[in-house]
Amino acid sequence: MADTAPSETSLDLTLDGAALTAALVDIPSVSGTEKPLADAIERALRALPHLTVDRHGNNVVARTNLGRAERVVLAGHIDTVPIADNVPSRLDEDGVLWGCGTSDMKSGVAVQLRIAATVPAPNRDLTFVFYDNEEVAAHLNGLGKIAEAHPDWLTGDFAVLLEPSYGQVEGGCQGTLRVKLRTTGERAHSARSWMGSNAIHAAAPILARLAAYEPRKPVIDGLEYHEGLNAVGIEGGVATNVIPDECVVTVNYRYAPDRSPEQAVAHVREVFADCGVAEFVIDDESGGALPGLSHPAAAAFMKAVGGSAQPKFGWTDVARFSALGVPAVNYGPGDPLYAHKRDEHVHVERIHHCEERLRDWLSE
Amino acid sequence: MADTAPSETSLDLTLDGAALTAALVDIPSVSGTEKPLADAIERALRALPHLTVDRHGNNVVARTNLGRAERVVLAGHIDTVPIADNVPSRLDEDGVLWGCGTSDMKSGVAVQLRIAATVPAPNRDLTFVFYDNEEVAAHLNGLGKIAEAHPDWLTGDFAVLLEPSYGQVEGGCQGTLRVKLRTTGERAHSARSWMGSNAIHAAAPILARLAAYEPRKPVIDGLEYHEGLNAVGIEGGVATNVIPDECVVTVNYRYAPDRSPEQAVAHVREVFADCGVAEFVIDDESGGALPGLSHPAAAAFMKAVGGSAQPKFGWTDVARFSALGVPAVNYGPGDPLYAHKRDEHVHVERIHHCEERLRDWLSE
Numbered sequence: 049m050a051d052t053a054p055s056e057t058s059l060d061l062t063l064d065g066a067a068l069t070a071a072l073v074d075i076p077s078v079s080g081t082e083k084p085l086a087d088a089i090e091r092a093l094r095a096l097p098h099l100t101v102d103r104h105g106n107n108v109v110a111r112t113n114l115g116r117a118e119r120v121v122l123a124g125h126i127d128t129v130p131i132a133d134n135v136p137s138r139l140d141e142d143g144v145l146w147g148c149g150t151s152d153m154k155s156g157v158a159v160q161l162r163i164a165a166t167v168p169a170p171n172r173d174l175t176f177v178f179y180d181n182e183e184v185a186a187h188l189n190g191l192g193k194i195a196e197a198h199p200d201w202l203t204g205d206f207a208v209l210l211e212p213s214y215g216q217v218e219g220g221c222q223g224t225l226r227v228k229l230r231t232t233g234e235r236a237h238s239a240r241s242w243m244g245s246n247a248i249h250a251a252a253p254i255l256a257r258l259a260a261y262e263p264r265k266p267v268i269d270g271l272e273y274h275e276g277l278n279a280v281g282i283e284g285g286v287a288t289n290v291i292p293d294e295c296v297v298t299v300n301y302r303y304a305p306d307r308s309p310e311q312a313v314a315h316v317r318e319v320f321a322d323c324g325v326a327e328f329v330i331d332d333e334s335g336g337a338l339p340g341l342s343h344p345a346a347a348a349f350m351k352a353v354g355g356s357a358q359p360k361f362g363w364t365d366v367a368r369f370s371a372l373g374v375p376a377v378n379y380g381p382g383d384p385l386y387a388h389k390r391d392e393h394v395h396v397e398r399i400h401h402c403e404e405r406l407r408d409w410l411s412e
Numbered sequence: 413m414a415d416t417a418p419s420e421t422s423l424d425l426t427l428d429g430a431a432l433t434a435a436l437v438d439i440p441s442v443s444g445t446e447k448p449l450a451d452a453i454e455r456a457l458r459a460l461p462h463l464t465v466d467r468h469g470n471n472v473v474a475r476t477n478l479g480r481a482e483r484v485v486l487a488g489h490i491d492t493v494p495i496a497d498n499v500p501s502r503l504d505e506d507g508v509l510w511g512c513g514t515s516d517m518k519s520g521v522a523v524q525l526r527i528a529a530t531v532p533a534p535n536r537d538l539t540f541v542f543y544d545n546e547e548v549a550a551h552l553n554g555l556g557k558i559a560e561a562h563p564d565w566l567t568g569d570f571a572v573l574l575e576p577s578y579g580q581v582e583g584g585c586q587g588t589l590r591v592k593l594r595t596t597g598e599r600a601h602s603a604r605s606w607m608g609s610n611a612i613h614a615a616a617p618i619l620a621r622l623a624a625y626e627p628r629k630p631v632i633d634g635l636e637y638h639e640g641l642n643a644v645g646i647e648g649g650v651a652t653n654v655i656p657d658e659c660v661v662t663v664n665y666r667y668a669p670d671r672s673p674e675q676a677v678a679h680v681r682e683v684f685a686d687c688g689v690a691e692f693v694i695d696d697e698s699g700g701a702l703p704g705l706s707h708p709a710a711a712a713f714m715k716a717v718g719g720s721a722q723p724k725f726g727w728t729d730v731a732r733f734s735a736l737g738v739p740a741v742n743y744g745p746g747d748p749l750y751a752h753k754r755d756e757h758v759h760v761e762r763i764h765h766c767e768e769r770l771r772d773w774l775s776e
Contacts, residue, residue, distance in 0.1 A: 129654075239725045240638075246623075250623075263605075279648070281652065285646060289588075362601060385604065387601050388599075
């Protein structure tokens with residue numbers, strides 16, 4: 049029963065964006081444990097009479113229904129990577145707020161909530177989407193769950209994801225592919241190693257290939273992307289006196305959106321073609337999204353918020369909106385360089401700046 | 413209470429060596445869980461009036477006290493590596509007994525018990541040593557525990573370890589050294605991998621060096637040894653979207669007895685000197701033992717049992733007796749090539765052969 053009962057934490061949407069970000073960080077919501085935060089967000093939104101609110105699992109969607117000519121989606125995930133001794137949040141004297149999720153992306157969620165609370169009659173109808181499990185395997189992603197169960201909740205002419213972009217508009221995003229490369233051997237007592245065959249030694253060409261890999265930096269729609277091919281895990285060994293018969297290297301390929309998921313798989317297969325891989329298993333994959341900045345809705349938004357667009361390196365759910373036919377960009381206050389780091393932080397000034405630009409655009 | 417209460421399993425020492433081996437295999441005794449088997453051995457030995465029996469932990473020592481001019485130690489460990497779907501034992505129609513520990517070394521333990529039961533008035537005083545935790549870290553070894561607590565229990569003129577040697581006398585043994593090689597990097601989101609530094613990629617030169625390593629095969633006292641340098645474990649990775657900041661390769665060096673433990677460490681340091689190792693930690697070490705076949709007691713034994721001596725590749729407690737000043741050899745019925753393997757087995761004929769040769773030597 050305790051698991052399904054709503055928790056009692058409440059959020060005060062009259063706080064300014066920075067204080068609200070701090071309040072969100074102080075409700076821990078590592079992927080898979082978002083319920084208390086989703087409950088608090090749902091309760092705060094239900095108190096706003098101009099919004100209708102729906103919920104699916106730990107995903108919350110709120111909408112205005114003003115019959116405007118255009119509908120804009122403001123979306124953000126409410127989960128974080130594991131806490132690294134950086135909760136509760138801490139505001140320093142230089143106006144920097146530190147803590148897990150400050151950048152990625154509770155400052156963006158705070159901006160969504162502030163717009164929801166303070167723009168009751170926007171010039172475009174608004175849909176606010178708060179979702180879970182973005183920092184883990186793609187099949188768990190809350191936005192994907194909503195798209196499956198209630199695709200109508202996500203319809204719109206244009207979407208803004210408040211992922212960390214340091215107040216820059218970011219077009220498109222890179223794709224991500226995770227593959228497990230398995231090498232095999234034959235067990236033997238390590239005192240008579242020549243009777244067996246060492247699967248960890250067999251992984252040497254894979255690591256050498258990774259260490260020597262030169263990533264592409266293609267330019268698409270005027271934006272320069274930056275790929276990466278990295279081992280994110282390695283595991284092998286049976287016992288300390290046994291020649292191991294298996295080693296698994298988990299590789300993550302982040303690729304520019306001029307490549308399809310199929311092309312990405314083909315590329316990784318080719319990179320390791322002559323490295324003695326016994327088994328190649330696709331563990332997780334999500335395609336990228338082309339910038340799409342030439343779309344009229346994207347162009348209007350660009351003009352309103354100013355600045356020039358940048359490429360997005362990290363995979364974001366821009367790609368998911370893209371697949372649903374909703375043009376989307378990233379635009380949020382966090383600094384992506386500090387996402388997932390122990391010293392994750394956000395500049396308070398960026399939170400206010402982002403909130404003001406969005407409010408101006410939606411009120412003009 | 414249950415943990416210290418003697419278990420009820422009993423051993424019948426009137427069974428022949430093969431049936432007794434099967435009975436020993438069918439009492440599982442993976443390292444750390446030897447108590448039921450130690451209890452059964454102690455009970456069986458206490459029933460023999462010509463022996464005095466002592467116990468220390470799960471180590472059992474039995475002795476004749478006939479005032480003979482010479483004392484011989486017959487020693488064996490009672491633990492096994494983890495069971496791999498190969499218990500209970502199975503005797504096939506070709507006279508081969510299959511199962512965990514058949515070779516390493518419950519067939520040797522069966523021979524010890526048969527000699528203890530059937531040679532009440534040997535021509536040399538006998539000490540039978542049954543000990544635990546040989547298959548795990550050196551500091552847990554039961555023979556080492558006895559040597560620390562009751563060194564007088566191990567005194568003797570000559571020792572025979574019934575480790576698997578396929579009925580050949582094996583002189584000396586190789587040393588073993590286990591080292592953890594740590595590489596380091598800097599964490600970053602894998603979408604922006606150039607912000608960090610990959611510790612798994614940094615292990616590439618270590619694996620390349622291991623894969624290319626050419627082991628020595630030195631000849632000592634006419635016996636050719638065969639070294640080996642192998643990864644027995646590798647571990648790295650923080651999360652599937654994080655550039656890892658640590659990777660640890662566990663390496664096992666098996667070296668010929670012309671090298672001291674200090675020389676072995678120096679050699680391994682030199683092998684990996686230019687491989688970017690951030691930390692080098694010695695995890696476990698046990699020096700080898702020179703063959704010592706020129707010792708009079710060893711020579712007399714060789715003459716009695718026949719055949720020519722062979723080098724011992726695996727580390728055995730011959731080295732421990734050597735350090736106590738007791739010349740020692742390996743001589744047992746198991747086949748060392750099948751030790752620690754799923755298809756571990758022993759030829760019944762080898763068990764009888766070994767038992768008969770020892771009985772003849774001790775009765776002549």
